[in-house]
Amino acid sequence: MSSNEPIWYDELPSPVGILRLVADDSGLREIWFENGRHQKAPHSQWRRAAAPFVLVRRQLEEYFAGERQQFELPLHPHGTAFQLKVWWELARIPYGATISYGQLAQRIDQPLAVRAVGAANGRNPLPIVLPCHRVIGSDGSLTGFGGGLPTKRYLLALENGVAHGDLFGSALRTR
Amino acid sequence: MSSNEPIWYDELPSPVGILRLVADDSGLREIWFENGRHQKAPHSQWRRAAAPFVLVRRQLEEYFAGERQQFELPLHPHGTAFQLKVWWELARIPYGATISYGQLAQRIDQPLAVRAVGAANGRNPLPIVLPCHRVIGSDGSLTGFGGGLPTKRYLLALENGVAHGDLFGSALRTR
DNA sequence: ACCAGACTCGCCGTTTTCGGACATCAATGC
DNA sequence: GCATTGATGTCCGAAAACGGCGAGTCTGGT
Numbered sequence: 124m125s126s127n128e129p130i131w132y133d134e135l136p137s138p139v140g141i142l143r144l145v146a147d148d149s150g151l152r153e154i155w156f157e158n159g160r161h162q163k164a165p166h167s168q169w170r171r172a173a174a175p176f177v178l179v180r181r182q183l184e185e186y187f188a189g190e191r192q193q194f195e196l197p198l199h200p201h202g203t204a205f206q207l208k209v210w211w212e213l214a215r216i217p218y219g220a221t222i223s224y225g226q227l228a229q230r231i232d233q234p235l236a237v238r239a240v241g242a243a244n245g246r247n248p249l250p251i252v253l254p255c256h257r258v259i260g261s262d263g264s265l266t267g268f269g270g271g272l273p274t275k276r277y278l279l280a281l282e283n284g285v286a287h288g289d290l291f292g293s294a295l296r297t298r
Numbered sequence: 299m300s301s302n303e304p305i306w307y308d309e310l311p312s313p314v315g316i317l318r319l320v321a322d323d324s325g326l327r328e329i330w331f332e333n334g335r336h337q338k339a340p341h342s343q344w345r346r347a348a349a350p351f352v353l354v355r356r357q358l359e360e361y362f363a364g365e366r367q368q369f370e371l372p373l374h375p376h377g378t379a380f381q382l383k384v385w386w387e388l389a390r391i392p393y394g395a396t397i398s399y400g401q402l403a404q405r406i407d408q409p410l411a412v413r414a415v416g417a418a419n420g421r422n423p424l425p426i427v428l429p430c431h432r433v434i435g436s437d438g439s440l441t442g443f444g445g446g447l448p449t450k451r452y453l454l455a456l457e458n459g460v461a462h463g464d465l466f467g468s469a470l471r472t473r
Numbered sequence: 474a475c476c477a478g479a480c481t482c483g484c485c486g487t488t489t490t491c492g493g494a495c496a497t498c499a500a501t502g503c
Numbered sequence: 504g505c506a507t508t509g510a511t512g513t514c515c516g517a518a519a520a521c522g523g524c525g526a527g528t529c530t531g532g533t
Binding site: 398399400403412413414415416417419420430433434435436437440441442443444447450 | 496
């Protein structure tokens with residue numbers, strides 16, 4: 124049956140809404156956006172606790188304050204071999220940069236697996252920390268984000284030092 | 299990914315061949331027949347140990363010596379809800395008795411789920427202890443057994459006090 | 474000419490769906 | 504006798520559908 128190992132969760136307010144954090148003893152497993160796309164209820168056997176998330180909380184707060192460009196956290200995302208390959212490649216996109224899905228496909232040596240990369244991106248269990256928001260359409264359009272396009276736009280604006288007030292007024296095209 | 303909880307295994311010689319025993323901390327999980335149908339190699343992360351199987355070993359030895367008619371062991375079989383229902387019902391078939399797949403289906407209040415019962419029976423992870431060998435065709439034929447029909451015949455003969463020598467000469471029809 | 478959209482088609486991993494096969498058995502029609 | 508059929512849950516394989524794409528074509532408006 125499923126694992127007996129304990130799973131922890133907690134919530135964290137942020138400029139882009141409440142974040143639900145999930146972790147096990149070996150690292151951070153998931154981050155959900157409140158009202159995000161794959162929103163689901165915490166599993167009944169999970170336990171709420173703040174202690175496992177002290178590091179995560181601090182680094183995310185620093186990130187949103189514009190004071191952190193890189194995360195140093197134990198991560199433990201779950202997925203297929205292909206998905207993990209894509210997700211770890213995300214971590215290598217520099218802060219503030221953007222690449223296209225096609226380029227990302229090339230970087231994992233599967234230049235034709237473009238749609239598959241898109242699908243894997245769409246299931247990134249650790250948004251923000253694994254910066255899937257830095258991947259955009261080859262024509263510069265944002266095309267999609269689990270936490271909603273405004274959030275994607277906000278994160279990119281944040282990383283480019285743009286003033287925060289214009290959550291809905293950015294110059295970045297939505298399409 | 300999967301559980302971190304330790305899994306133990308060991309082997310036990312018996313009149314019907316070597317038995318592979320698998321257990322976790324909450325009870326016996328599996329018994330395989332050497333050369334049985336769903337024969338598989340022990341998982342690489344399992345650890346071999348004798349201590350968890352002291353009780354199991356003694357009770358099985360007593361059973362094969364004809365000195366035990368009922369097992370008193372912590373069991374922890376894994377399966378679907380339906381399968382567990384079938385398997386626990388097996389434990390209520392008296393020593394030496396036989397019933398048909400149809401009767402077994404009735405006892406779990408699903409008189410039509412006869413084939414499903416057959417399939418569940420075929421996946422009994424704890425043969426001998428959960429006596430699937432006591433389930434036979436409605437016409438008295440043995441019809442099938444994970445450890446081979448001769449073994450099924452042997453177990454039934456043992457439980458009926460028949461002399462052991464005739465492993466292949468029993469009067470019980472094979473079909 | 475040029476450009477923005479709308480449309481088509483090929484690409485690929487994952488998910489979903491579907492169809493059989495099973496350690497059955499009783500009823501039916503021939 | 505004997506083949507057929509229907510009822511049940513699960514597993515397994517195959518097949519199809521489905522995406523946070525992208526390059527190419529076509530169309531219509533300037």
